[in-house]
Amino acid sequence: MSSERTERIGSPAELEEFRKGILSKRDPKKPCISLCSGSACHATGSGKVAARLEEEIEKQGLSDAVEVRKTGCHGFCERGPIMVIHPEEVCYLQITPGDVGEIFSQTIKNNEIVERLLYTDPATNKKIAHESDIPFYKKQKRLVFGANGSIDPKSIEDYLAIGGYSALAKALFQQSPEQVIEQVKASKLRGRGGAGFPTGVKWEFARKSVDDTKYVIVNADEGDPGAYMDRSVLEGNPFSVLEGLTIGAYAIGASEGYIYVRQEYPLAVENITRAIQKAEEHGLLGENILGSGFSFRVKVHRGAGAFVCGEETALIASLEGKPGEPRARPPYPAVKGLNGKPSNINNVETWATVPLIINNGPEYFASIGTERSAGTKIFSLVGKVNHTGLVEVPMGISLRDIIYEIGGGIPGGKKFKAVQTGGPSGGCITAENLDIKVDFDELPKVGAIMGSGGMIV
Amino acid sequence: MDDGKIDKILDKYPSDPSSLIQVLLEIQSDLRWLPKKALAKVSEKLKVPLNRIQHITTFYKAFSLVPKGRHQIHVCTGTACHVRGAKRVLEVVQNTTGLKPGLTDQDFKFTLETVNCVGCCALGPVMVIDGEYHGKMAPAKSEDVLKSYE
Ligand SMILES: Cc1cc2nc3c(=O)[nH]c(=O)nc-3n(C[C@H](O)[C@H](O)[C@H](O)COP(=O)(O)O)c2cc1C
Ligand code: SF4
Ligand code: FES
Numbered sequence: 001m002s003s004e005r006t007e008r009i010g011s012p013a014e015l016e017e018f019r020k021g022i023l024s025k026r027d028p029k030k031p032c033i034s035l036c037s038g039s040a041c042h043a044t045g046s047g048k049v050a051a052r053l054e055e056e057i058e059k060q061g062l063s064d065a066v067e068v069r070k071t072g073c074h075g076f077c078e079r080g081p082i083m084v085i086h087p088e089e090v091c092y093l094q095i096t097p098g099d100v101g102e103i104f105s106q107t108i109k110n111n112e113i114v115e116r117l118l119y120t121d122p123a124t125n126k127k128i129a130h131e132s133d134i135p136f137y138k139k140q141k142r143l144v145f146g147a148n149g150s151i152d153p154k155s156i157e158d159y160l161a162i163g164g165y166s167a168l169a170k171a172l173f174q175q176s177p178e179q180v181i182e183q184v185k186a187s188k189l190r191g192r193g194g195a196g197f198p199t200g201v202k203w204e205f206a207r208k209s210v211d212d213t214k215y216v217i218v219n220a221d222e223g224d225p226g227a228y229m230d231r232s233v234l235e236g237n238p239f240s241v242l243e244g245l246t247i248g249a250y251a252i253g254a255s256e257g258y259i260y261v262r263q264e265y266p267l268a269v270e271n272i273t274r275a276i277q278k279a280e281e282h283g284l285l286g287e288n289i290l291g292s293g294f295s296f297r298v299k300v301h302r303g304a305g306a307f308v309c310g311e312e313t314a315l316i317a318s319l320e321g322k323p324g325e326p327r328a329r330p331p332y333p334a335v336k337g338l339n340g341k342p343s344n345i346n347n348v349e350t351w352a353t354v355p356l357i358i359n360n361g362p363e364y365f366a367s368i369g370t371e372r373s374a375g376t377k378i379f380s381l382v383g384k385v386n387h388t389g390l391v392e393v394p395m396g397i398s399l400r401d402i403i404y405e406i407g408g409g410i411p412g413g414k415k416f417k418a419v420q421t422g423g424p425s426g427g428c429i430t431a432e433n434l435d436i437k438v439d440f441d442e443l444p445k446v447g448a449i450m451g452s453g454g455m456i457v
Numbered sequence: 458m459d460d461g462k463i464d465k466i467l468d469k470y471p472s473d474p475s476s477l478i479q480v481l482l483e484i485q486s487d488l489r490w491l492p493k494k495a496l497a498k499v500s501e502k503l504k505v506p507l508n509r510i511q512h513i514t515t516f517y518k519a520f521s522l523v524p525k526g527r528h529q530i531h532v533c534t535g536t537a538c539h540v541r542g543a544k545r546v547l548e549v550v551q552n553t554t555g556l557k558p559g560l561t562d563q564d565f566k567f568t569l570e571t572v573n574c575v576g577c578c579a580l581g582p583v584m585v586i587d588g589e590y591h592g593k594m595a596p597a598k599s600e601d602v603l604k605s606y607e
Contacts, residue, residue, distance in 0.1 A: 040577040043592035077579035225535025228576035263482060263519055264575055266588060304478050305518035321477035321505070323516040380578055382537040388579035418534065454578075456536050 001077070004130050006282025010291040012169040015160075024158045025219040026040050029109055031066050034150060035095075038073035039267050040228075040237050045096065052097035056104055056231065066108060072150040072236015075390040076136050080121070084122075084131050084149060084389040091131035092117035121407065122386075136387045141403045144352050145229070145392040148236035150318040153271045156278040158396045159239040165284055167319075167355035171247045172292040180251040184363035188374035193219055193347030194422070196373070196440040199354075202344060205334035206252040208361060211341035212256040217319070217338065220261040220268065221303055221310035224423030227454030229378040229390055230348035234261065234268040237273035237352065242298065244354035246285060252344050260315055264304060271298050272285060312345045339383070347452065349386035366439055369395030373439035376452070381407050383457040384414075393438070400434040403457060410457070422451025462487055463495050467502050472575075474505045474552035481520060514589040526561045526568035528606050530554070531585040538581035546582045547571065549596040553603050558564060 006218065009015050033053065037046050050070060057063055070162055073080045079093035090101065099117060106112045118127040119134045128134050131149075151158035171180050185200030206214065218241060226287035235304040261269050276298050280287035287295045294355050301319055306315045309324035310374065316338050318324035335457070337343025343420060353375065357365045366374045373395040382388045386408035393402060403409065403416065410416050418428040429436065436442055440450050466483045470476035484495055491514055494533040532547045533602065547558075548597045556562060556569040577583045580592030584599055591602050 012509045043590035226576035228539040231576040382578035383540045
């Protein structure tokens with residue numbers, strides 16, 4: 001699988017050629033077993049399953065016939081470890097090392113399905129074989145999070161194979177920085193870190209602050225208990241965050257970037273650090289990116305544990321090596337941020353959404369969700385609900401749909417009491433408001449907030 | 458204390474104050490605490506006054522000025538784990554180890570701490586030992602897990 005390349009990619013044309021090369025070596029009909037290997041999956045024993053899988057392939061001499069891909073989180077963490085066998089997309093749940101032999105003899109060799117590992121629909125008692133037919137996934141719209149289940153976060157080839165870095169090439173060669181900002185504004189993207197500030201407007205402030213050094217920063221502090229979508233995106237699809245960040249740096253005119261990750265997320269630190277290195281090797285980061293003349297460097301900074309560091313001014317203090325204490329604004333970071341220079345901070349999910357907007361155009365993104373809250377949002381649905389995990393839904397979906405259709409209701413058929421959104425500073429929504437539409441403006445009407453996307457039932 | 462280790466860590470980062478937290482994090486994970494001698498070295502090399510380093514080490518939770526146990530137990534008491542019974546798990550861990558959160562036993566075997574969220578909320582209650590995640594902890598299961606550590 002490794003088409004090792006040390007030479008930097010020097011132009012958009014070369015990028016497309018390289019992408020073609022990767023795709024031509026891949027046979028879409030060849031069975032590919034993807035196994036989730038995020039932090040949460042390890043708690044369910046996915047490491048042991050992976051080891052067993054590799055052993056079996058070795059034993060049966062199948063290393064050319066079957067591909068194994070260790071991906072990030074598929075979202076359905078409750079039922080992890082999760083295995084999806086492509087191209088048929090057969091989805092097995094809660095696999096143990098003991099199941100591996102059977103999966104090989106039945107599914108890989110004979111194309112037969114191992115019934116007992118499938119999802120059972122509690123309503124009909126029917127088995128469901130395909131991932132996309134499982135109710136947990138069916139009502140979701142996984143634009144940002146979807147790729148997590150099909151790529152190996154360690155592999156830049158995997159990211160390129162699904163169209164990665166085409167947005168960066170488009171921005172650098174077909175759009176001026178101002179045009180990029182116009183697109184992000186027109187998409188109506190609002191920050192996913194909690195406050196919901198329009199991202200394009202924020203970028204414009206930073207663009208207009210004149211200085212020879214400017215910074216862009218990824219906020220991956222994710223301090224709200226019960227929320228872990230940022231971790232899963234960074235772990236499972238680090239290149240999407242990097243691509244978004246690089247586009248933002250170009251738009252704002254920043255030459256340096258920081259990724260601030262809480263140290264409780266060691267796998268996220270590892271994966272994003274590797275992604276930076278690979279992107280540099282391929283000429284997608286560093287000096288003269290894709291031959292465009294634009295240069296941009298990124299460093300990873302680990303947080304040391306303090307809830308308040310997720311707040312942007314505290315985060316900046318922490319990046320400077322000081323205690324992470326918030327300071328009064330203004331001046332805003334867009335004017336005076338890191339080291340006193342103009343800085344733009346966005347949340348992980350916000351950055352990861354940017355390539356999607358550049359690729360598909362702002363109208364596409366704005367057409368999803370509601371009038372004032374565009375696009376999709378990832379929520380972590382946890383607590384006392386049947387299907388806990390990460391769910392990505394269009395804004396404006398009802399809370400009832402999230403908890404009952406996707407989440408499968410409350411365990412033991414009990415009554416729903418309340419859901420807490422927005423972390424400790426958020427609020428609780430009770431049963432009479434279950435039909436509320438989930439977006440930035442509706443939730444506050446019942447005393448809750450969107451927050452960063454934690455939903456604790 | 459291993460002077461060589463500290464020098465090696467310091468060499469990896471630019472010698473300026475902005476490296477402070479990253480350097481301290483590495484020393485902490487290598488030695489499991491921040492000995493005074495190490496801090497003096499860091500102060501000299503990064504040109505940060507010792508009293509500022511003291512402030513940093515007490516501000517951030519990740520740092521410890523006393524030695525920690527060989528195995529670090531983190532019981533998540535974040536909201537999602539809480540609603541799924543983290544309290545009972547914590548009780549069992551306390552009884553099994555004889556420790557209260559924040560403490561280390563005399564043999565330096567375990568250090569027990571509570572954390573606010575480790576990002577595995579779907580699998581709550583969660584306990585992390587030396588970076589290894591244990592999910593869906595029932596009280597009896599957590600006792601078994603603890604017993605597997607030497
Ligand atoms: C106490 C506090 C904690 C915060 N924690 C986070 C966090 O963990 N992650 C995050 O992205 N934003 C957090 N924020 C919001 C940030 O200050 C900032 O608004 C955000 O990173 C901007 O990104 P966005 O516009 O993409 O949402 C927090 C704010 C406050 C006041
Ligand atoms: S992340 Fe996990 S571990 Fe944390 S609160 Fe959430 S559930 Fe607990
Ligand atoms: S990490 Fe495996 S499903 Fe979430």
